[in-house]
Amino acid sequence: MISKRTLLAAAALAAVFAGSALGPASAEDIAVKLGILNDRSGVYADLSGEGSVIAAKMAVEDFKAAEKGLKVEIVSADHQNKPDIGAGIARQWYDQDGVDAIFDVPTSSVALAVSQVTKEKNKIFIDSGAGSTEIAGKQCTPNTLMWTYDTYALAKGTGGAMVKQGGDSWFFITADYAFGKSLEENATAIVTAAGGKVLGSIKAPFPTSDFSSFLLQAQSSGAKVIGLANAGGDTVNAIKQAAEFGITQGGQSLAGLLIFISDVHALGLQAAQGLVLTEAFYWDLNDGTRAWSKRFAEQSGGKMPTMVHAGVYAGVLHYLKAIEAAKSKDAAAVMAKMKATPTDDPLFGKGEVRKDGRVTHDMYLFQVKKPDESKGPWDYYKLLATIPAAEAFQPMDKAGCPLVK
Numbered sequence: 001m002i003s004k005r006t007l008l009a010a011a012a013l014a015a016v017f018a019g020s021a022l023g024p025a026s027a028e029d030i031a032v033k034l035g036i037l038n039d040r041s042g043v044y045a046d047l048s049g050e051g052s053v054i055a056a057k058m059a060v061e062d063f064k065a066a067e068k069g070l071k072v073e074i075v076s077a078d079h080q081n082k083p084d085i086g087a088g089i090a091r092q093w094y095d096q097d098g099v100d101a102i103f104d105v106p107t108s109s110v111a112l113a114v115s116q117v118t119k120e121k122n123k124i125f126i127d128s129g130a131g132s133t134e135i136a137g138k139q140c141t142p143n144t145l146m147w148t149y150d151t152y153a154l155a156k157g158t159g160g161a162m163v164k165q166g167g168d169s170w171f172f173i174t175a176d177y178a179f180g181k182s183l184e185e186n187a188t189a190i191v192t193a194a195g196g197k198v199l200g201s202i203k204a205p206f207p208t209s210d211f212s213s214f215l216l217q218a219q220s221s222g223a224k225v226i227g228l229a230n231a232g233g234d235t236v237n238a239i240k241q242a243a244e245f246g247i248t249q250g251g252q253s254l255a256g257l258l259i260f261i262s263d264v265h266a267l268g269l270q271a272a273q274g275l276v277l278t279e280a281f282y283w284d285l286n287d288g289t290r291a292w293s294k295r296f297a298e299q300s301g302g303k304m305p306t307m308v309h310a311g312v313y314a315g316v317l318h319y320l321k322a323i324e325a326a327k328s329k330d331a332a333a334v335m336a337k338m339k340a341t342p343t344d345d346p347l348f349g350k351g352e353v354r355k356d357g358r359v360t361h362d363m364y365l366f367q368v369k370k371p372d373e374s375k376g377p378w379d380y381y382k383l384l385a386t387i388p389a390a391e392a393f394q395p396m397d398k399a400g401c402p403l404v405k
Contacts, residue, residue, distance in 0.1 A: 030329050031071040034316065035099040037089060037114065038129055040078035043207045043233030044106040046262040047306045048129045050076075052104045054299050055309040058292070059316035068324065075099065079110050081207070086110035087117050094121040100329050101126065101319055103312050106232075108132035108179035115144045122331050126319060128311030131231075131258065132182040133394060136358040140401035143331060145338065145357045148311030149280045151179065152394040154257050155186035157278030157365045157387055162225050162255050163194040165276075170255075171223035172201035173214045173238060175230035180206065183229040183257050199223045204230065211238045215245055224253060231258040236266050243271055260306045264368055264380045272380075275368040281307035281347055282364060282381050288346030304378045310347045317345050318353075351389060356401035363392040 036056055038048040053076050060072045075097065079086035086105065093099035094117070102118065105111040106129030118125040119141040127135055128148045136146040170191055174180040180203070188198050199221045204214050215238070218226040226247065228238050235256055242254055256263070259277040283293035283304045292313070296305045322337035323329050343351040343359060351361035366381040374380065396404055 029069075030323060030327075031073070032101075032320070032323060032329055033073045033075065033097070033099045034319075035090075035093045035097075035102045036074060036076040036104050036312065037079055037086060037093075037102050038076075038104040038106055039081050039232075040076070042081050044081065044129070044231070046266070046303075047232055047260040048104055048106045048308050051296075051300055051303065051305060051309045052076075052128070052312045054296060055305065055313040056103060056316045058295065058299075059313045059320070063317055063320045065320060070320065070323070072320070079105065079107070081107045081110060083107075083109045083113040087113040090114045090117040090125075091121070094118075094123050100124065100331075103127075103315055104129045104308065106130055106308065107177070108135065108182065109177045111135055112139055112178060115139065115141055119143045124319065124331050124335060126315035128315055129308045130179065132178045133186065133399065134178065134182060136354075136356045136399060136401060137394075138400040138402075140356050140399075140403055142335065142403060145315065145335075145353060145359055147315045147359045148307050149258075149278075149363070150358070150393065151183040151186045151257075153280075153363050153387075153392045154183060154278050155190045156392060157363055158255055158257055158276055159187045159190040159227075160194055161276055161365055161384070162253065163191055163196045167225035167253055167255070168194075168196040169223045170196060170198045170225045170227050171218045171221040172198070172227045172229050173211065173218055174201055174203050175206045175208075175234060176203040177206050179231070180204075180229045184227070187227055187229065187257055201229075204234070206230070207234055209237055211241045212245075214238075215242055215247065219245065219247055219250070219252065224251075225255050226252055227255045227257055229257050232260070232263065235259060236263050239263075239267055239271060239275075248274075259368075260308070261304060261378070261380060262306050265303075265378070269369060269371040269374055269380065272368045273370045276384070277366055277368070278363055278387075279307050279366060279381075280361065280363055281305075281310040282366065282383075283378065284381070285364070285383075292346055302377075314343065314345045314348050315359075318343055354396050356396055356399055356404050358393055358396070358399070360389040360393050362389050363387040
């Protein structure tokens with residue numbers, strides 16, 4: 001006589017074989033490996049670096065991956081802001097190390113290289129750190145999403161605001177690589193469309209520690225606004241040296257077209273006060289951003305997150321949700337779920353993933369507070385305006401992505 005225990009064991013074994021034949025029945029059978037690729041030692045280390053790894057781990061924790069049986073492993077590497085190194089790491093991760101998706105990747109030239117490798121290997125890349133509109137534009141791929149910001153959104157916010165305030169003549173100091181050129185191009189279009197004019201520009205090698213010759217040329221141009229089309233340590237150095245030359249005291253304004261809260265922290269409010277900037281995220285926006293940022297700070301030695309860190313968190317969360325919904329980590333299936341599902345997280349709120357891979361959400365125009373306006377550490381911004389998602393990003397039919405017919 002067959003015992004009840006034997007029957008149950010047989011039924012369980014049959015279920016296992018049935019599941020193997022049909023493919024995974026749930027996310028419980030899936031192991032996922034995420035790669036956080038960024039600058040961990042150079043000018044972008046503060047705005048991305050280890051903070052992006054912390055943000056990714058927080059997303060895995062908040063998704064409750066372990067409770068759902070989803071085994072998630074996170075690895076990280078330093079691309080040193082060099083496209084060949086970034087592409088080489090991505091290729092090794094995909095070919096040898098079993099990485100399923102790459103996140104972050106500041107430095108647009110590196111991000112564009114990683115995007116192409118990701119397409120070639122049929123994996124997934126979710127960009128949070130790079131800003132060139134080419135990523136979701138002419139060089140878009142079916143395998144890449146662009147999460148946090150781009151040069152169009154930055155130019156739209158800061159450039160448009162400065163012209164409205166009377167800054168109708170500009171001179172650009174531009175980082176000499178894909179991001180800087182894209183930012184200058186977008187800002188020029190916004191400034192001229194608003195009735196302003198560009199008097200000139202100069203390309204600065206990336207990275208640069210000495211901006212003196214570039215600042216002197218900008219100063220002698222007589223432009224009302226000197227647009228800094230750079231980021232991270234380069235922006236911090238340029239602003240510090242501009243103060244030494246007395247540029248703002250002489251009546252010219254500085255427009256930091258990409259300023260992160262880590263930059264303001266490095267500069268201090270005395271030097272950064274009055275800067276107008278555009279960001280996708282600020283730790284003190286609402287209860288959701290404050291609660292998450294407090295947890296982040298506890299793991300980062302007291303540092304508040306940048307919008308890049310926030311983008312990594314939101315991107316990982318959306319990716320894991322898509323795996324759960326697709327019951328698979330197949331790149332095409334997961335990407336289809338990510339594009340079909342509206343984004344929704346405590347940092348960016350609700351948004352959508354467009355066909356070109358651009359993730360849309362509100363952007364914010366801030367001004368850096370004066371020292372006597374700040375109530376404490378990291379209380380640096382006052383909100384000037386909220387730019388609705390529909391206005392913040394370049395219209396899809398004008399972005400040039402070949403995926404959009």
